[in-house]
Amino acid sequence: MSVTIKRSVGAFSVMSNISVKMDDVVLEKLAPGESVTFEIPKEQETIKISTALTSKIFTVEDGETFDIVRYNLMWGLRYLICFALMITALIPFFNDFSMTRSTIYMQLFFIIGLTIFDMFVPKYLIKRTSEMSEKEQHWNSY
Known part of the structure; x- marks a missing residue:
């Protein structure tokens, strides 16, 4: 066979x-x-x-x-997470160059989420x- x-x-x-x-x-x-x-x-x-x-x-x-x-669905989701991370990275530019704790937590959430997604999701x-x-x-x- x-x-x-x-x-x-x-x-x-x-x-x-x-x-x-x-x-x-x-x-x-x-x-x-x-x-x-x-x-x-x-x-x-x-x-x-x-x-x-x-x-x-x-x-x-x-x-x-x-x-x-x-x-393609998983790649689209990955790009969506990357886009959200970029948006949270731009928040200080619109907020007098200061970062709040919630912004830092969001960035950490997206970085950890992207890492887990890249490692464990086919x-x-x-x-x-x-x-x-x-x-x-x-x-x-x-």
């Missing part, structure tokens, strides 16, 4: 290592833009695709193709190619 896994190219995927595992043994680590085909024994019907902090287990069928693509999706629309396939091809 063969299974193909494609990792799209993009800035989102440069910093994360994505590996394909079977029975907790690493079969391959995927670089951005790389596509790998695996031969899996018939009795083995699951594979695990994981990063450093997250993983997902899939049941596979013969000839199936998976795409690892950017999760910003990618793993989709079966058969479930993706033509628009999604084109969008994630570069």
Whole structure:
């Protein structure tokens, strides 16, 4: 049984290592833009695709193709947190260059939130190619 896994190219995927595992043994680590085909024994019907902090287990069928693509909703949320942090950083310029405690607390909240978000929330999706629309396939091809 063969299974193909494609990792799209993009800035989102440069910093994360994505590996394909079977029975907790690493079969391959995927670089951005790389596509790998695996031969899996018939009795083995699951594979695990994981990063450093997250993983997902899939049941596979013969000839199936998976795409690892950017999760736009999570990236939008990340940019929203960054924007809120920038706004709180600009508050002293409109308040006679003085910072209140609430401003400092808000900045700390957004910095800690952004750090936790970047470390623990996966910003990618793993989709079966058969479930993706033509628009999604084109969008994630570069």
